Amino acid sequence: MITKNNFTINASENTTYKADVAIAGAGISGIVAALELLESDLKVILLDRDEEHQIGGLAKESFGAMFFVDSPQQRWTGIKDSTDLALSDWLANAEFGEEDVWPRKWAEFYVNNCTQLGYKWLRKQGVRFLPVVNWIERPTDKKPGNSVPRFHVVWGSGKGLTATLANRLLNHRNIANLKILFRHKVTEIINEDGVITGLNGENEQTGGTFTVKADNTIIASGGICGSIEQVKANWYKPWGDPPQTILNGSHKYAEGILHEAASDIGANVTHMDKLWLYPGGVKHPNPRHPQHGLSILPCKSAIWLDSHGRRFGPEPLIAGFDARNQVETICKQDNKHSWLVMNMKIAIKELSISGAEHNPSIRDKKLFRFLKGVFFGSKGLIDDMLTNCENFITGNSVAELTEKMQALSGDINIDRQAVADAIQQFDASANPNTGTYDRQRELIRLVRKYPLDGIRTCKDQKIDDKSAYPLIAVKEHILSRKTMGGIQTNLESRVLTAVGETIPNLYAIGEAAGYGGGGLHGLRSLEGTFLGGCVISSRLAAADILNKKIH
Ligand SMILES: Cc1cc2nc3c(=O)[nH]c(=O)nc-3n(C[C@H](O)[C@H](O)[C@H](O)COP(=O)(O)OP(=O)(O)OC[C@H]3O[C@@H](n4cnc5c(N)ncnc54)[C@H](O)[C@@H]3O)c2cc1C
Incomplete structure (x- = not known):
């Protein structure tokens, strides 16, 4: 069992909670952020619409492979990779425009730090990878792609990855500082005079409402690909009309409710037509x-x-x-x-x-x-x-x-x-x-x-x-699978407005943030960059809240 029953608390009408940090979404992004935050003595509330046994979100269903550069697996199998090579592959695939300042910064950050902040950290948590690296999104003589294999598969798949991290969270020595509320749908980000002070929502189990008052708030609610209506509404226009039939390969709650809520309080939600289908x-x-x-x-x-x-x-x-x-x-x-x-x-x-x-x-x-x-x-x-x-x-x-x-x-x-x-x-x-x-x-x-x-x-x-x-x-x-656009963030995962100002006390991580910067992939992913982006953006948000550097 990776969950503990006593963490589910049934709220009665209009319940108010207080915490140092409120996190909306208990997918891999929310879990990683909570895990890092528990290293301090901060009180954390993790909210999710889903049932308790679904903790982990999409990552639990995923294949669980990640893009790393110059990893031990690559070295061991004689694959010569470097951050320069990976970045040049990434940029050729992304086709960033001049205006894509944060996506480009995030892409550079990801490539330069993914092995240290992603691979090594995951290994420390007990996650194991297969010794041989897969090669997908290959280049041809006509198109760019991964010049070398970079797709590192977790032994245990996404299910094992999530179970390992969730287990660490639920057995953390500071677990008393964490409250997890399932069946809690967040609907609103509370903005008091330009400062974010928490979240409002509905308890879908009891029909009541709730408020979480928090010094810092993190949006970790995934993308929009779980709603075919949203996918069609955000369809990439140069491709003409969307297909009549689009199958749903995402999370049933990836509907974009909190993208809209973030937009309502002035966040810059960008590149929503960059969907990884x-x-x-x-x-x-x-x-x-x-x-x-x-x-x-x-x-x-x-x-x-x-x-x-x-x-x-x-x-x-x-x-x-x-x-x-x-x-x-x-x-x-x-x-x-x-x-x-x-x-x-x-x-x-x-x-x-x-x-x-x-x-x-x-x-x-x-x-x-x-x-x-x-x-x-x-x-x-x-x-x-x-x-x-x-x-x-x-x-x-x-x-x-x-x-x-x-x-x-x-x-x-x-x-x-x-x-x-x-x-x-x-x-x-x-x-x-x-x-x-x-x-x-x-x-x-x-x-x-x-x-x-x-x-x-x-x-x-x-x-x-x-x-x-x-x-x-x-x-x-x-x-439909992954949303490559999202709530724009800086390299601390702080949410930005359209003019590039941070919104005080508000963070976005993982797929909700377009995996960082509101679209670090540009037009294309080199694959495995999604789970990697979740881990890294979540660690960065927690580090900023804790005011510490991460390794
Ligand atoms: C079959 C499959 C295979 C995949 N394979 C890979 C792979 O090999 N490599 C890779 O990099 N990526 C892969 N992915 C993609 C990757 O799993 C996801 O992009 C990633 O897990 C997203 O994590 P997240 O925590 O940001 O969001 P999510 O996992 O979507 O979690 C968001 C959570 O927020 C909750 N939520 C949503 N809205 C609200 C709300 N309003 N209030 C409260 N809670 C809310 C949801 O219930 C959910 O639990 C795969 C995905 C699938 C489906």
Whole structure:
């Protein structure tokens, strides 16, 4: 158990609490801030809308991987990284404008300090990372990305990460100084003559209201991606209208209530149209909230087709490179969804789903099962999806597959010949000596040179290969995940107004702050920067409140 029942206090009508620090949101950001604050003798109140067993927010569901630079894992595996290289990758991806002063400062701070303030601190808390680093958001000769692998996976996934930190919090020697109030929805930031003095809200269990009076207030309430209405309202305009169907891959309470409350008291809420969406959303077979989606990490050896079954090109879409470009390309098509076509062998070896739920061997720290999965893939996952997820279909011939694609497409016409041609074109490139040139095949061969991806990616695999049947098609929707804009903050995580003045006694951390500075990613993330941003921005807020330096 990572929670203690006696921390839940049922408020009666209009209850008032007093604390030195009030924190709105008990996700990883709120937990890290509280953990750091408990090192002093300050009294802290942590409020969350959710149930007690959901402490940890989205991080609990996450895959739990983080972007670090020049880490022991990288050194151990011979990866040569440096803050200069990482910063140049970051800036090339972010495409900051002149006006992005705080996002750029935050990006520089993150890159220069993530290993010290993130990795080393987490290790001290007892968090362990896999020895081998994943390589995602890769660059190509045409687009920037991570020049080297930087995606450090927590052994135990996001669930283990959260459990470790929550356990440390709940067993802290100063635990008597912490009060946690679940089912408490914060609705308002109290502003008395320009000074923030706490929070108001509703106790969703009793129907009463509450006030927390505090010397310092921290907003840690996550982003807006849990509300598809908010995602659509903040849609990136150059992409035209948002897709009709967007699946929800975020937290059910990530609705932006406190972004609005912060804006009401003069905070600068910026870059809200910079959303980190994923192209491979499928319906969750057992949804826990409306439009609940899962993010498929598409197979590199699958071909990616538009809503009519035509292969994207001339530059094909391929997993592991530039997720934003994939979303943009799909959203520029008429129906704004896509298809992935592969066979069973490719699916078993290459297909995975992001998050703790669908990576049980990492989550439950089962080393043998994990290694088996790395070498042989995950048949259980594919069988589960084929049986339970309506986005997956199979066929024992191209004709049968395309017929089923048409059936799932309703009024949208599938060009069945285009699907057959795309498969044939890709398959014609399979033989490295006699095959035709195919850009996707070239990139697959490049990816396979990194030993970990060499093991996990099929070699010269054809799709229309009867020994690897059945054929599989997956209808994929855009999935909302992370909010890269947010409440603008300085490097102490203090909230800023539009003219760059700090709002006294108010802080914002984690996803609520666009992971720091109201948008430290700019247009794109190099991945793993989200959890890292939560840890670092939260530690900085606590350090400023405690008036101490952090290491
Ligand atoms: C499946 C999945 C996989 C992921 N994998 C990774 C990964 O590998 N690497 C990575 O870097 N990131 C990953 N992420 C993203 C990362 O988990 C989140 O961005 C991060 O956990 C956000 O943490 P947070 O504490 O800032 O916000 P949240 O986790 O959203 O927590 C906010 C908390 O505030 C509460 N709240 C909201 N509004 C209110 C209110 N008005 N009043 C009171 N309480 C409120 C919520 O209930 C919630 O508990 C993943 C996310 C998902 C869903």
